[in-house]
Amino acid sequence: MTTSEQLFEKAKTLIPGGVNSPVRAFRAVGGSPIFIKSAKGPYLFDEDGRQYIELINSWGPMILGHAFEPVEKAVRDAIQHSFSFGAPTRKEVEMAELITAMVPSVEKVRMVNSGTEATMAAIRVARGFTGRDKLIKFEGCYHGHGDSFLIAAGSGAMTMGIPDSPGVTKATAADTLTAPYNDLAAVETLLDNNHNQVAAIILEPVVGNMGCVLPEPGFLQGIRDLCDKHGVVLIFDEVMTGFRLAKGGAQERFGITPDLTTMGKIIGGGMPVGAYGGRADIMNLVAPAGPVYQAGTLSGNPIAMSAGLAMLHHLNEHPEVYTRLEEIGKTLTDGFRAGLQKAGLSYTINHIGSMFTLFMTERSVTNFTEAKSCDIPQFGRYFHAMLERGIYLAPSQFESLFLSVALTDDLVAQIIQANEESLISMMKDK
């Protein structure tokens, strides 16, 4: 038994399923999860003395590579001044100033501790603002584990085969309406059938949580127009895409302005941070400015703010980061396509900037139903073939991969080579 296997055996006796977040358990790909000891730049190091090239990057935050020096230094400096005050600090003001500068649709912002908190608060504010109860989400989009969102919730829930979680009340589920992603007509029907009852439409402007799925041309604009027509608050959940697809997120890249935006992952530089913000007239409803209650003992935590600020400052001041990410993304996906061709496979690759997914299906993937057509056992074989070659992928078909600027041209070439070998070996093992 490896040390990772030993740790996992023990973990299972102490932690539900042995992990603190379900996808980590490797259930969707088989085998035993790898326990990570440390990471630096593009590499992960496990408890068994092995080294991997990283393509998850903590599900996004490590866009500059692990333990990026300016972020590390900011945390070291901050730690000397104690770790939490539960009182306002200068850094929170600087953080709000930087976020509103980078994401102009965000006029006011509130810091929280996770993406889940951000989305839960955002819909509460949207409900307070409109005086309506219902919300529309899209099948396969994930917005954290809040009750209202655990309806057709993508990756984690899908990987685990729990489309609707027990424990979510019927009343809560009844207020969440769902439509297929990229299906404007379905949204229009929902709005017509629930006239003056829908508070918000929430979506990932580019989906990462059923694998990477792009909005079709006109989809985001169409949603914006429907929200305007029906007086609905448009929430872009940019927990994954924020500060990744552009410094102003997917909204900058696609030129569509939401009313509210939820953020997480990159915004904390690897620390537990989330944020929600948007139009001042809506955000002014949040307590203590207004009556919609939302609070957090550790919100705006000084250590977390220091890490996030260092990260965002770097991204704001180094546009070449995004140029480089585009370059790496293009080279990698071109290389992956060539690998598919050599293996005689015509699987689908969805890609934008530094996010992409190789779907084990020959059909195009524009929504959840199409994503589900993938050959899951095939993905499991591919995943383990890549792992054996030292490439650490997301342990589920229904996830996007996330690139970092720590990937050098040499490493990109290594990943392309490993992909080709893995595809060929996966076909042999079948």
Ligand SMILES: *Cc1c(COP(=O)(O)O)cnc(C)c1O
């Ligand atoms: C990760 C994610 C969340 C949840 O964030 P947590 O910090 O895990 O609570 C919400 N929305 C999207 C789009 C995400 O990718």
